[in-house]
Amino acid sequence: MFPLRDFIRTCRSRLFRRQAVDSTGVDLTGGRLLTAVLVTRRLLARSGVVNEAEAMVGVLLPPSVAAVIANTAIGLSGKATVNLNYTLTDERVEKCLTACAISHVITSRQFMKRRPFELSAKFVCMEDLARQATWWDKLVCGLTAYGLPSFLLDRMLGLQRTKSDDLMTVLFTSGTTADPKGVMLSHGNIAASINAIRRLYRTRPDDVTLGILPFFHAFGYSAALWLPFGLNMAAAYHFNPFAAKAIGELARKYRVTVLFATPTFLKLYLRRCHADDFPALDVAVVGGEPLDASLAKSFTEKFGVAPAEGYGTTELSPWASVNVPAHRTISALEPAYKGGTVGQPAPGVQIRIIDPETRAELPTGKQGLLLVRGENVMLGYLNQPDKTAEVIHDGWYDTGDFANIDEDGFITITGRQHRFSKIGGEMVPHAAVEDAIADLIRTNTDDEVRQVAVTAIPDPSKGERLIVVHTPLEHTSATDIARKLFDSKHFPAIWIPKPADFIEVAEIPVSSLGKLDLGELKRIAMRRNADTSSAHIHPPENS
CATH class of the missing domain: 3.30.300.30 (ANL, C-terminal domain)
Structure with a gap:
């Protein structure tokens, strides 16, 4: 099932239960969140933000309920979202807008005060949209959200026409090795990643995800935005992942059980948060950079949770592999966690280790270049077919990472190709x-x-x-x-x-x-x- 349909069904199953909160004080049940999204979708169409001439709409918002509403409303309007990296300069953001032919960017006045931008696109503030909503908009959308069966809502929104290779989002790479490239991800790509985690991890009715990763990053777009709906979890958002004190208060108040983070943030919370800031924490999934063994040990000792390291890239939507703690695995027949590795290939993912020069496949235990194939592999780079051809061959994506795989199928990342020199x-x-x-x-x-x-x-x-x-x-x-x-x-x-x-x-x-x-x-x-x-x-x- 595609992510937007997951969103509808999770909201319908939590009509009167908390679904999404953030540190600004917004606290919505599934029913209220679905209503807000349907109202916003209606307003985007009426104001001309969503129109036949434009295929993509920009979003310039940090992790928050507003960002969730903007992304889902755009998606339910049949358009692709482009979450813009607000840590980039105006000039580099402008290049992203030009590449995507975006003329409207959804943001908020509160955010723009904190980080002003001067861009060619027209800014549409969430606060202004909210003031345009009439009582009739709210009534119609409320009745639809609470009363219309999910399958009829799908048909009303045209979701039954969604195809696996329809563009869902463009995420720009971080640009840490070259200029950012627009990675085109389809509804099928994101669904493949969510389905993989759904087949690996067992969730609980009381699970609450801490949403701190920005949606312009593939890890955040998947884990903080769509996974809570794919796995039927609530989510608590904070706009700044470096604000350890505020995050600790949020995690304690809403009894966060699931944390998706990078090692950098684990290190920050280890130093600046108290153990009782995460009283209900039960699982921490880590990616984005290597997890140091000493950090994993210290985090486990302080918070009682061993970080489960995973691996992926923007081009892989992003999940390629992940460790699963024994108490959270769906299948207890085989080991699913091994410290020091990034786990086993996710369901539906194939991997191959090859010699970087001869391209010959290497045996188990040998270090080589990591290739990945599966439905999670991107559609390609936006407007850059030559760059796409450089990294995808016969469906295999060249990650640019060196790795080895052991006899149990666990992958160890040994380094980036960019981080080796031939001397x-x-x-x-x-x-x-x-x-x-x-x-x-x-x-x-x-x-x-x-x-x-x-x-x-x-x-x-x-x-x-x-x-x-x-x-x-x-x-x-x-x-x-x-x-x-x-x-x-x-x-x-x-x-x-x-x-x-x-x-x-x-x-x-x-x-x-x-x-x-x-x-x-x-x-x-x-x-x-x-x-x-x-x-x-x-x-x-x-x-």
Whole structure:
């Protein structure tokens, strides 16, 4: 069943029970949420925001009930949604609007006060739409929401005509390795990911999801927006995932049981939230970046919940694999959780590990390039068929990640292809060098602040050269670090960066989810004169 039909049925099953709340004080039952969506759909059509000439409508809202209403109302109007990344510059958001031919963006006055934008599209504020609703709109939509059977509501909205490959959304990649690309995801793509989790995880009647991940990110679009309806759960939203205190209060007040987050946010909540802020937490699913074993252990000890790591990409809608805690698995016949891995392939997903050069399939246990095939694989990149052809071959999506799979089918991600360099014929992992340097320069216990990152630039003699981007060194120097790495004998000499290839920055550039901004790292390295031996300050650009 497609996500919009899931939405209707979950709201109908929770007509008088809480369905969605947020930290602004909005608290809606399933019936009231469905009514609000139907009213908004009616107003979007009447105001001309939804029209025959435009296939997509933009949304510029943080995780909130308003964002849920906007996305579902647009979807029920037969249009594709484009949740815009509000952490980007106006110029880069404008490029997204142009690519999608968007002329209307739904937002709110409250949000625009917090983050003003100047864009060519017309802004439509949710508060203004709400004031346009008449008593007749509310009466008709209320009677429809509470009284019309779901199958008739489907037909009234034309949902029975929805096809698997109909475009549902365009999500722009984070742009951490290149300019953002518009990933076209269909109703079938999102349904495949939701169905996979539905077949793996057992839910409870009292489950409440914490919605903190932004909807412009594939993890948030799936886990925070559509999974609560696909799995018949309530959801509690907060607009800022970094606001640990407010999130702790929200989780305690509404007794959140399910948390979807990145390791960066787990680390933040571990440091700044009390154990009793998550009194009902029962499962934490983590993705977006590698989960460190020590972080998983500390989180488990404090909150009593072992994080279950999963894996996916925007192009995979996003779920490709996930661990499932034993007490939540639907099938107890086979193990579904293994620490240090990203789980087994999700139902309906096939994986293949290949040699990146010969493209030959590798045996179990061997590290290689990870390919994925299934109904979750995107339609393609918007207006970029050449880019699509580069990553999809015979239905197999090239993730650009290195991985291996063990005899039980559990996948371990060993690194990004972008995070390896071929130096003197040898593959050098950036993360390994990065971790070793981080241990040498760590001067505080605030693990939330990244102090070092490794990238690479072309080198005429060795192919590539490692560049170390770091925050100010307080009690050591680049020369000392290079010497200690050499003396430790942990790495071959070719892995060790030269002191002249250390660059000092005010802060390490990261994305809105706390991931390294690899594109900005590369730009910092390329801007620096390759021959200089002095360190310079390069404040990271807003990306």
